[in-house]
Amino acid sequence: MAREAELRLREQLSKLKSLPLLRGARLEGDLERLQRQLDHLVAEPTDDEIWHSVELARHEDRPYTLDYVERLLEDWFELHGDRHHGDDAALVAGLGRFRGRTIVLVGNQKGRDVKERTRRNFGMAYPEGYGKAMRAMELADGHGFPLLSLVDIPGAYPGVTAEQHGQGGAIARAQSLMARLRVPVVTCVIGEGGSGGAIATALADRVLMQENAIYTVISPEGCAAILWRDAGEARKAAAAFKPDAAHCLELGVIDAVVPEPEPGAHAAYDEAARLLGDALAESLEIFEGVSGEDLCRQRRVRFRTIGQVSATR
C-alpha cells in the first residue's frame, strides 16, 4: 500500500510539473514558488506546518470571494435571493466576464468587520444560500456559461431555522444539481473548505486548492471535541486528519494546488488573485470543446473513483 501511495504521489507530482500550473506561471518567482511547493509536497508536511495552514486559511486578512471577484471579473453583476424566501449574504452569486467570456460565479463570503461579519453570518450559509447557488448554477447551465465556485466556509450554519429550512436536503440537492450540469465547473478552495457546506458547491470537473487553504470533513475543533473529548486538542485532530493542500492532492481529492504569494494570500491580494486567475483560466481551457454529456459523465466518474477501496482488510 505504501508503495502504491508513493507511486501515485509521484504521478501527481509529474502532472503538476507539466500542467497546468506552469503554463500560468510566467514569472521567475512563480517557478521558485512552484518548486518550493513541490519540495514541500515530497517532504511530508509536519504537524506544525499543517496547523500553520489552518491558521492561514482562517487569517482575518485573507482575501475572500469578493476580493477575487473585484480583481478577476469585469462587469460583475451580483444575483440576490433564492426566489423562495430570502437572500443569504454568506454566499454570493453572480455573472461576470472572466478573461473575455461570460461566466457564473458562486462563492462563500465572510465579513471584514464586526458588522459585516454578522451580516454575512461568518460565512456560514443557510439553506437559502444553497438555493441561491442552485439558481445561479441553473442559469449557467441554461446559457452555456462555465461555472466557477470559490469555497471558503467554516461549515454549514448550525442553527434552528437552518434545520427547519432543510439544511441537509439543500446540501444534497445542490450536489445533485452540480452532478447534472452540462457546462464546465471549476472549484477552488480559497480558505476553509468546511464539510457539507463546502461540498455543496464543490462537485466540480476540476477542484483546486490554494496553497494555504484547508479542506475538512469536520472542523479540527469539532473533531477534537468528539474523538478527544476536548475541543482544545484541535491541533492534534488537524495533524491526524491532514486537511492541508499537499495531503488533499496526495489523496487525489484535488487536482492541483494554486500557489500563493509569500507568506500567504493575505499579504498580497493582487498577486494572489493573479495566480488564482491563471489557475482558473488554465482549468477552464482543459474543458474547451468537451461536450456537455462528456463533462457530466467524467465529473461523475471523478467522484465515483476518488479514494476508491479495492482491497480487503
Added chain:
Amino acid sequence: MSERIDVSIEHKHAPAEDGGRPHPNTCPDCGSHYRDDELEANLRVCPHCGHHFPVHARDRILQLADDNSFAEEAAELRSDDPLGFFDLRPYTERLAEAELSTGLGEAMVIGRAAIEEQPCELAVMEFGFMGGSMGRVVGEKFARACESAAERGVPLVSVTASGGARMQEGILSLMQLPKTVCAVEDLHDSGGTLISVMAHPTTAGVLASFASLGDVIVAEPGALLSFTGPRVVQQTTREKLPEDFGRAEANFRHGHVDAIVPRPELRPTVGKLLRLFANGA
C-alpha cells in the same frame, strides 16, 4: 412472596448495566423493560408507548424482505486506514472491534431482495458499526447498490441510520457525499428509483447526500433527522430548541419528508411504493 415475578411486565428504571447506561431493552421514553423475544416479536417497537428501538441491519432486512429473498453483495469489502489515523486509539483497532461486535464488515449491508414479491435492491445501514458512519466502504457499497439496481431495472430501497461521515478517513469521507450523490444521479438517469427510509438517526453527511435524494422519503417516528445535532446547535447558538427539534415529526411539518411510517407499517408501505413505481406490473 408466592407470586412469580414476570419480567415481561413494564417496570420503570430497570437496573442500569455497565456504568449507568440503561439496558438496551429498557424503553428510554416510558421505562418499560422487555425480553429480547418480546421486542423481536413487536419489531422492536415498545408495546407500551410506541418508542422505536434501534434495529440492527440484519434484523431490518429480515423485517423488510420476503423470506429467503435477500442475497448479499459486496460483503467482502473492508475499510483500510488511508491516513494512518490515530486519536485516542488507532482507527484499525476501532474497525476490528466494530466488526467483532456487529458481525458485519462495515456499516452498510447491500444486496438483492424482494419486498412483498416486488424485486428491489436493499442498502441498510448499521448504527452499531462506528455510529453508522460513512467512510469509503459505505460510499462504495451504496454506489454498487445503485449500479446493481440500475442493471437489473429495480428500485433501490435505502434504510439509513448514521451519525454522518467517518472522521477517521478525513477528507476522503467527505468525498463520499458527492460519490453517493453521483451514484443516485446515474440511477435516476437509468430510469431508476430510490426509496429512502430514514431511521434514527439520519444526520450530517448521510442526510446531506443520498438519503435526502429519495424519490420518496419516509421516516420512522421519533427519528432524529438533522444536519447538525441538537447539542451542537444549542451550544453554538444558545437558542432555545423546540422540543421536537430535528425529529421526524418536525421534518414532516416543515415539508422535508413525505410520510412518517410506524415500523409495523413499513413493509406494506414500501411494498406499495414498489408496486406503484413498477407501474402496476
